[in-house]
Amino acid sequence: KQEVTQIPAALSVPEGENLVLNCSFTDSAIYNLQWFRQDPGKGLTSLLLIQSSQREQTSGRLNASLDKSSGRSTLYIAASQPGDSATYLCAALMNRDDKIIFGKGTRLHILP
Amino acid sequence: NAGVTQTPKFRVLKTGQSMTLLCAQDMNHEYMYWYRQDPGMGLRLIHYSVGEGTTAKGEVPDGYNVSRLKKQNFLLGLESAAPSQTSVYFCASSLDGREAFFGQGTRLTVV
Numbered sequence: 001k002q003e004v005t006q007i008p009a010a011l012s013v014p015e016g017e018n019l020v021l022n023c024s025f026t027d028s029a030i031y032n033l034q035w036f037r038q039d040p041g042k043g044l045t046s047l048l049l050i051q052s053s054q055r056e057q058t059s060g061r062l063n064a065s066l067d068k069s070s071g072r073s074t075l076y077i078a079a080s081q082p083g084d085s086a087t088y089l090c091a092a093l094m095n096r097d098d099k100i101i102f103g104k105g106t107r108l109h110i111l112p
Numbered sequence: 113n114a115g116v117t118q119t120p121k122f123r124v125l126k127t128g129q130s131m132t133l134l135c136a137q138d139m140n141h142e143y144m145y146w147y148r149q150d151p152g153m154g155l156r157l158i159h160y161s162v163g164e165g166t167t168a169k170g171e172v173p174d175g176y177n178v179s180r181l182k183k184q185n186f187l188l189g190l191e192s193a194a195p196s197q198t199s200v201y202f203c204a205s206s207l208d209g210r211e212a213f214f215g216q217g218t219r220l221t222v223v
Contacts, residue, residue, distance in 0.1 A: 031209050043202065044214040089155070093209055098162050099170060100145060100204070100212055104154035 002027040004092055006103035014111045015082060021075040021106045023090035028068045031093040035064050035075050038087045038105070047088075048075070052095075080110045114138050118203050118215035125193045125222045133188040133218050135203030141213075143206045144186040146170075146178060148199040149217075155202065161186055193222045 003026045013019050023033070032051045036044040048057045048064040050073065056065040063076040073090055089105040119134045135144060145160040157170030159178040167178045175197060177189045186205075190197060198221050206212040
């Protein structure tokens with residue numbers, strides 16, 4: 001059974017810092033891995049999608065990497081801003097059964 | 113472009129009542145998913161579908177049924193609501209395993 005873990009569960013950093021959010025998965029047979037952002041009381045917004053054949057994807061100040069062999073993905077946020085405060089979720093699409101399995105998220109707070 | 117639309121956005125049910133949540137997507141996506149999100153539990157997959165007329169169980173299917181009679185719609189049914197089904201429900205769709213798009217959620221309270 002695939003398990004997706006995100007550590008830490010919560011993180012507070014001063015504005016302007018670069019930071020890394022971690023996502024690990026137990027089953028490397030994934031089709032892709034997707035990072036989402038969720039603001040309180042809102043839905044999920046897709047940030048980045050990495051196919052299993054890719055190593056990283058970039059969008060603006062965000063960079064996501066994928067290492068299938070070690071079962072890890074990271075989301076790098078450069079020059080953090082208070083508007084980046086949200087919960088960040090990673091999700092793995094499984095090859096075997098097409099399920100999308102989520103981690104529990106990292107709640108990020110950027111201090112002004 | 114509407115994307116993924118969930119109906120209703122809010123609902124309060126009494127224990128034992130039934131209801132159906134509707135998810136509609138206008139992107140011609142094959143894959144559709146229903147999740148529930150609870151504090152401390154994250155998003156858990158209830159049921160999903162990989163095409164019109166198909167459905168499959170996720171992690172927490174008990175107490176729910178689904179139907180995918182039309183490609184653009186995925187219905188989630190609660191036959192006899194229980195307080196444990198109080199949650200926020202999210203629907204998602206994707207094209208053949210690519211980027212998944214989510215609806216804005218349905219907040220359901222069972223009293």
